[in-house]
Amino acid sequence: MPFCAVGTSQPPSPAGAAVDAHLNNDINIFYTTYGAGPTKVLLIIGLASTHDAWGPQIKGLTGTTVPNDDVDGGEEGGIGRGVHVCAFDNRGVGQSSVPVDKSQYSTRIMAKDAIALLDHLGWKKAHIFGHSMGAMIACKVAAMVPDRVLSLALLNVTGGGFQCFPKLDRKTLSIAYRFLKAKTPEQRAAVDLDTHYSQEYLEEYVGTDKRRAVLYQQYVKGISTTGMQSNCGFDGQLNACWTHKMTETEIGVIKSAGFLVSVIHGRHDIIAQLYYAKRLAERLHPVARMVDLHGGHLVSHERSDEVNQALFDLIKASEMKMSPHEWTNLPKIESWWKEKRVLIRTNIQLGSSVYFKCCMLEKLQLCLLFLLSLIVLVFKHGRKLLRSLKPVRAGGSPSYIEN
Template sequence: MPYCEVDRYQSGDEWEGVRLFYRRYGRGATKVLLVVGLAGTHDSWGLQIKGLTGSVEPTDEDSSAAAAAPRTDEEAGTGAAAADDDGEGPGIEVCAFDNRGVGRSSILPHKSSYSTAIMARDALAVMDHLGWKKAHVFGHSMGAMISCKLAAIAPHRICSLGLLNVTGGGLECLPKVDGQMLSLAFRFLRAKTPEERAHVDLETHYTKEYLDEKLESCTRRAILYKEYVKNISASGMQSSCGFEGQVNACWTHKLTTKELDTIRGAGFLVSVIHGRSDIIAQLCHAKRLADRLLPAARMVDLQGAHLVSHERPEEVNNAMMDLIKATKSAMKPHEWSSQPENTSETGALISARSVTLTIRKDEAGNAAVAVYNFLAKFQLSFLYLIGLIVMGFEHMRNIVRVMKPVRVAAIES
């Protein structure tokens, strides 16, 4: 199995290596690194891997033989028609890996071992391991935060940057709090089986319209539910320390002004791709980030939820290929951001220049700042807060359960 050792950590009296599991797909001089989000594994990128390379069959176990074998344009995927970054011939090679804390990669026991900066260095180590000088980097959700850090740490290694369903981390990780979100958070924390987890994941990641769409004799929800249960059962539920570590990475993520300046001025193009109905990463935060990265960034606003890459794979894949092709044609950042982009719902023309978010500090208020500072100090996430509430209710219910027979006895006496 393909592993990359990226670091070492102390476990008791011994030092253990931190290993990342990765897969490679397709062949070609155009390199694409895919960075997955919170609790996801490399398999989450299947539809994008298929769109970029034309196949989801890994090539890492047979790389030497694969390199010698000729490929047709159809086998090379959508990237076959474009010139390569290094001028070595057509085709795209993709690498997707499991972040530390999930899948077949190392599960580190301490939260301090997880941050977007640490995980960005993991991604850079994977590129070094593969011998890639540069790559087009696409990240989803937490993976997009990691990709931003990677672009700030090593901008010379980035061909282009694609950010799917991204936020700025920290307080922006808090979803819009309403009845639906509170219910989902409660059920997520209580989920102990793949079946329970699958129900929550579907409602969190997709729009209701997409799930309720009829496909032959059943709904898409029913089909996806079976797939989710199968996949979760096969890979197992993510360990609590891995999940808490990755949540910590999201919660402590922040891009400084200097890092934003580095990304914006590095010369590569940026696409911010987002689903309008995302209840996890709110669209307003993605628009704000795109605006702060002008003139290098273009906002691509699609109908869909947090997994817009699954709901609208063709449109997402087209947006990714547009970014790769624009990079190959040496398009200037201001030309890239000023070009209109079609949205999936109305076909209306929009551009990153028209996307602005006015942050009104007076409306945010001192209370929000105080809450942020408090939570940052104790490194608590939204789910932790909900967990405390849930545990409080459970504790009160147990007290009532214990006290009820005592009260009855007292009344009878």
């Protein structure tokens, strides 16, 4: 099976020695390649998922889902469409190594894994497509080695940190609780469906059965085959999402690098909210195009044809050297809030602390909303519990009340 050893190609740099020290020489990244051709595409998957989750995109881009290693003739086999795709398991999941220490997971460290894989494949340049956490990693790759990126596609992405909080409602919190409690493939499959897809999609009929029932069987089989993700792997990847942040300097690098960006999102995503994806796209103006589709977090499956078309559009526009102003569909006039933030940044350069206070207030507001939702849920469940414990008056015993 193909593996790429990471953390051994270069010595730690003085500036990033503290972070580079976390790269374990024993860590191996499992990968597979599909199709053949001059167009190179690196697919980076998200939290708790393996490379198999890119199935619809691999099929759409290359015309096959059979890995090159399984094709007669070995590497570079398959029918192909002029596109050579590589998909891999991030550290912490699937067949890749699972570091135990949570500090060995960050989007920067995992971006180094992806760059090491590009080196291993001998790809000087590639289109970098990421989903969810994988899109956060893709952003870091683009900021770290912009000269190796042909285009950047960010599917169902946020800016990380507090933006990873899902929608604060009873349904979403219930799903989060079920996810953390899932111990069997059956439990995990049931909660994954509600996490990945819109309810409308799950309730549609496929023949005589609802899509939920069909997908449930597929998910149970897939999870049973690959196994449940370890706790340390999940905690590590979650830490990478929570600590992710794109600085203004990194955003500036991406905007000035000369490649185009497509931000693709399911508007009914309960994990990565559309609002934050749009904010990221606006930060990347004018090189970014926003594509919001009718779907959930796994819009790459729910609306695979539309997502694949958006990816082909990005590849074609890149090959045609389309200018950013022709590519973007975002308005030129910045929003009031963004203009305000620009003004605040100007103030901070003059020594003002207004920008810092504004950011703190924004985060505090989200935290308060989160705590308020938890309090409401606890209050509701507490009332139900008290009702269940309240003594029931037995007939013919008036003395019970008198005492």
